[in-house]
Amino acid sequence: MLHLSIFLFFGAICAAGAVNLLVQRHPINSALSLIAVMVSLAVEYLLLGAEFVAAVQVIIYAGAIMVLFVFVIMLLNAGVEERIEGSRVAMILGIPGMLVGSALVAWVLLERSGTSSVAVGSLPGYPKEIAGLLFHDFLLPFEVTSVLVLIAIMGAVVLASHPDSETQQKKES
Amino acid sequence: MVPLSYYLALSGFLFACGVTGFLIKRNIITIFMSIELMLNGVNLSFVAFAAQWHALSGQVFVFFVMVVAAAEAAVGLAIIIAVFRTRETLNVDRVNLLKL
Amino acid sequence: MYALISLVKIVIALVLLLTAVAYSVWLERKVVGHIQNRWGPTRVGPFGLLQPLADGAKFLFKEDLTPPYVYKPLYIAAPMISVIFALTSIAVIPIGNSITVGGIRTPLQIADVNIGLLIVLGITSMGVYGIALAGWSSNSKYSLLGSLRASAQMVSYEIALGLSLIGVLIMSGSFSLREIVDAQGGTFWGFIPRWNIFQGQFVAFFIYLMAAFAETNRIPFDLPEAETELVAGYHTEYSAMKFAMFFMAEYANMITVACLASLLFLGGWHGPLFGPAWLQELLPIAWFALRIFGFLFLYIWIRGTLPRFRYDQLMSFGWKFLFPLAIANLVITALIVALKA
Numbered sequence: 358m359l360h361l362s363i364f365l366f367f368g369a370i371c372a373a374g375a376v377n378l379l380v381q382r383h384p385i386n387s388a389l390s391l392i393a394v395m396v397s398l399a400v401e402y403l404l405l406g407a408e409f410v411a412a413v414q415v416i417i418y419a420g421a422i423m424v425l426f427v428f429v430i431m432l433l434n435a436g437v438e439e440r441i442e443g444s445r446v447a448m449i450l451g452i453p454g455m456l457v458g459s460a461l462v463a464w465v466l467l468e469r470s471g472t473s474s475v476a477v478g479s480l481p482g483y484p485k486e487i488a489g490l491l492f493h494d495f496l497l498p499f500e501v502t503s504v505l506v507l508i509a510i511m512g513a514v515v516l517a518s519h520p521d522s523e524t525q526q527k528k529e530s
Numbered sequence: 531m532v533p534l535s536y537y538l539a540l541s542g543f544l545f546a547c548g549v550t551g552f553l554i555k556r557n558i559i560t561i562f563m564s565i566e567l568m569l570n571g572v573n574l575s576f577v578a579f580a581a582q583w584h585a586l587s588g589q590v591f592v593f594f595v596m597v598v599a600a601a602e603a604a605v606g607l608a609i610i611i612a613v614f615r616t617r618e619t620l621n622v623d624r625v626n627l628l629k630l
Numbered sequence: 631m632y633a634l635i636s637l638v639k640i641v642i643a644l645v646l647l648l649t650a651v652a653y654s655v656w657l658e659r660k661v662v663g664h665i666q667n668r669w670g671p672t673r674v675g676p677f678g679l680l681q682p683l684a685d686g687a688k689f690l691f692k693e694d695l696t697p698p699y700v701y702k703p704l705y706i707a708a709p710m711i712s713v714i715f716a717l718t719s720i721a722v723i724p725i726g727n728s729i730t731v732g733g734i735r736t737p738l739q740i741a742d743v744n745i746g747l748l749i750v751l752g753i754t755s756m757g758v759y760g761i762a763l764a765g766w767s768s769n770s771k772y773s774l775l776g777s778l779r780a781s782a783q784m785v786s787y788e789i790a791l792g793l794s795l796i797g798v799l800i801m802s803g804s805f806s807l808r809e810i811v812d813a814q815g816g817t818f819w820g821f822i823p824r825w826n827i828f829q830g831q832f833v834a835f836f837i838y839l840m841a842a843f844a845e846t847n848r849i850p851f852d853l854p855e856a857e858t859e860l861v862a863g864y865h866t867e868y869s870a871m872k873f874a875m876f877f878m879a880e881y882a883n884m885i886t887v888a889c890l891a892s893l894l895f896l897g898g899w900h901g902p903l904f905g906p907a908w909l910q911e912l913l914p915i916a917w918f919a920l921r922i923f924g925f926l927f928l929y930i931w932i933r934g935t936l937p938r939f940r941y942d943q944l945m946s947f948g949w950k951f952l953f954p955l956a957i958a959n960l961v962i963t964a965l966i967v968a969l970k971a
Contacts, residue, residue, distance in 0.1 A: 364532045368540045375547035375567060384559045384620075385704070385766065391563050392759070394544070398570055401537070405581045407589050412748035414573075417596050420755025421785060422566065422603045427759070428781050429607045430559055431766045431774065433614050451553030455546055462542035466535055473582060474533040480581045482589045483744065484805055490590045502597045509601030516608035519615075 360476070364404055367397040384435045388426050395419045405475065407482040537578035544571030558613070558620050562606050569599050639740050640721075647720050650922075651881040652682035658930045665934035692870035697768070700867065704767035709868065709875035712760025716879035716886070719753040722746040723889045724808050726899045726915040738915065739808070746807040747799070750890060751792065754845065758784045760879065761847075761854065761864050768867035776863030779941065780854035783844055786948045787851075791841035793956035794834040797963040798826050798894045811898030825897035830966070833959045835895045837952050842887040844948065846880060848929060850936040851944055858938075884929060885922065892921035 374394035378387045395418045402411035429435075491499055544567055551564030573592045580588025610620070617625055656671065656678065663670025671678030696705065723746070724739035743749060758781050765777020799805065802813040816824045827835045844851040855863030865876045892898060901917035903910045939947070 361532050364536065368536070371540060372543055375544050378560070378563065378567060379547060379551050379554070384557050384563075385763075387560045387563055389704075389759075389763075391567060394567065395570060396756075398574060401540070401574060402577050404532070405537070405577050407577045407580070407592075408743075408745050409748070410577060410589050410592050412745050412752055413593065413596065415752035416748065416755055417600060418566075418570070420752060420758070421788070422600055424755075424758055424762070424781055424785050425603055425607055426559065426563060427762050427766075428778070428785075429610060431762065431778055431781075433559075433611070433620065435557065435559055435620050448554050451550055454553060455550035458549055459542065459546035462546060463539070466538050466542060474531040475537070475578070475581045476531050480584055480586065480589075482580075482586060486586055487590060487593075490586055491593065494587070495590055495594075498594060502594055506597060506601050509604050513604040513608040516605065517611050 360404065364401065367400045367404075370394075370397040371401070382437045384430050385427065388423060388430060391426075392419050392423050395423065406480050409482050409484045409487050534578055534582050538575055541571045541575040541578065544568070544574065547571075556621050556623055558610055558622050558625075561622065562603070562610070566599060566603070569595055635734065635736055636740065639736070643720050643725075643740055644717070646725075647717060647882060647885065648878075650885055651878050652686070654881050654884065654926050655685070655877075656682050657926060658933070661927065661930045662934045665931070686874075689871055689874040694870040694872065697770075697867050699769045701767040701769065704763045705867075706872075708760050708764035708767060709872045709879075710760075711763065712757060712879035713875040713882070715753050715757040715760065716882035719750045719886045720882075720889075722749050722807065723886070723893070724811070724898070725889075725918055729911050737808070742808060743806070745805045747795065747805045747810070747890075747894075750807075750886065751788075751795075754883065754886065755784075755788060757879070757883065760876075764868070764876070765864040768864075770867050772860045772862070772866045773864050776854045776856075776860045776866070780847060780864055783847075783851065783853060783944060783948075786945065787841040787844035787952070790837055790948060790952040790956050791845060793953070793960055794837035794841065795894060796960050797831050797834040800960075800963050800967050801826060801829060801831070807893050807898075811893055811900070814897045815900050823897055823900060825895065825900075827895045830963065831895060831959075833955065834963075835891070837956050837959065838891060838895065840947075840952055842891065843929075843932070844944070846883045846887055848880075848884070849933040850939050852938060853941050853944055856938060884926065888922045888925035888929075891925055892918060896921050 371394050374390040374397070377390035378394070381387045381390065396415060399411040399414040399419070402408075402414060548564045548566075548568030548571060551567065552561055555561050555564060573595055576588045576591050576595070580586060613625060614620060617627075619625065659681070660670040660678065671681040674680040674684045696702070721740045722743055724737065724742070726738040728735050728737045730736075761780045761784075762777045765773040765775075765780070768774070798810065802810040804810060804813075814823070814825050818824060818828070822828055843849075847854050853863075854860075855865070857863075860866070865873055868876060899914035899918040901913065903913050905913075
């Protein structure tokens with residue numbers, strides 16, 4: 358019972374945050390509601406027993422990626438979203454598309470999912486077991502993603518560096 | 531005990547919200563956040579299925595998704611900054627130089 | 631029963647933390663005063679010991695000003711976010727072994743969790759939002775610059791901080807703060823304690839120290855509130871209790887960082903035990919408090935000694951010096967542990 362009520366409480370926060378992300382016009386409000394979604398998702402992971410995933414969710418998603426988003430919003434001084442002609446097309450196509458998509462998902466869920474249920478922490482994801490999988494069974498994907506991250510870092514640095522500053526440096530040298 | 535379908539319903543709802551945001555939002559940063567929302571919805575279903583089938587690899591997958599999300603956010607935000615520098619707008623409708 | 635014990639522990643921990651916050655402000659004013667050849671607070675109570683109470687009363691009765699043109703919901707929420715995340719992380723920090731009160735034996739910690747260290751890191755990484763939102767919602771260029779600096783600095787130094795902790799984690803093989811401390815019990819050759827700092831983690835300790843200064847926005851890395859350039863940085867537009875919340879958050883963060891340093895590197899509550907049984911129960915807490923006091927004193931000492939860095943120096947120090955050093959430390963520690971095993 359307690360399990361269900363905790364699930365429903367944080368699930369409600371999740372859903373409200375996701376809807377709020379769509380409703381808000383200012384990107385910083387959207388970003389904050391996304392942070393709320395991520396933190397309450399971390400609680401849901403804890404309920405499922407994935408404690409390490411929950412901690413990493415908070416540290417990486419809420420604590421690093423979203424900080425980057427907030428930082429860029431502040432840096433570019435993003436204002437309230439403006440709407441012009443093209444936006445209406447997006448609304449007309451987007452909302453029915455979303456309805457169709459969610460109806461499809463709901464149908465699949467109702468049709469296919471059995472009556473199975475999960476208990477609190479039914480599969481404890483202790484760091485040791487996860488490390489065993491990550492550095493043994495999934496070693497190759499792990500290395501490949503590390504290369505991916507390296508490429509992403511270099512790409513980000515190259516893209517975000519100011520073109521004028523590069524030419525200035527060349528002149529100086 | 532919580533039925534597994536509740537977790538899946540929440541995950542599907544988050545994913546649908548992400549898709550909607552991606553389609554109807556005009557601010558490029560918010561569009562990016564909608565993508566993150568979709569990834570989060572998928573992560574929840576990974577963890578829920580890991581609990582269902584007693585296979586930790588579902589949780590390990592979440593890490594890979596997170597790594598990809600982090601890499602995508604870094605590059606994407608760098609692109610946003612570059613776009614903002616040249617076009618001075620964050621509205622995707624106004625980034626239309628290639629359109630006739 | 632369990633809930634009651636937890637409630638009592640939460641109340642005690644909060645009271646302790648808030649008192650510690652108040653008196654670390656007093657300590658800072660006193661020590662900096664003596665470093666600068668002044669007396670510091672002397673008027674309120676003996677040695678100015680009641681000064682924190684007077685400060686608190688003053689903060690409470692000041693006018694709570696809200697400037698026009700601020701973005702109100704976030705302007706009000708930002709200090710609360712800061713102080714909530716700063717106070718929450720004490721929940722998983724153990725301040726001693728277990729203690730027996732009235733026949734009940736209980737660990738000196740609100741919640742003993744397997745991933746305690748990760749939870750502390752997660753909570754402190756959320757704390758940056760308070761500062762970032764404060765600067766953004768104030769709608770003032772000084773605040774915005776301060777909070778931009780703060781968020782860039784905290785994100786950058788978090789990497790060095792996290793990497794410096796991994797060495798310790800490799801040696802103890804656990805995320806649980808209690809197990810990390812337990813792994814540091816005993817001595818080498820009877821007199822050198824087996825603290826992590828003496829087990830080859832002194833480089834990691836140095837990196838942790840530097841990154842901790844930057845994470846808590848303290849001199850020499852207090853660029854976010856550099857008063858010579860930015861008036862007061864991210865809290866320029868805040869007054870009265872809202873300002874006090876930022877103040878409390880900063881000092882609570884200092885104490886958290888000091889707790890982590892002593893748990894991870896300085897052997898936690900280990901120390902010589904002697905005397906009657908009740909003293910042996912309480913001595914670990916005293917040893918732990920002594921380490922925290924030492925760490926806070928170091929903070930204040932450095933504040934009284936070093937000038938502020940320039941912003942580009944700060945960034946290149948973090949990325950070009952601390953980060954490679956942390957990786958080198960990690961690799962060497964991993965190699966040694968692997969060869970020993």
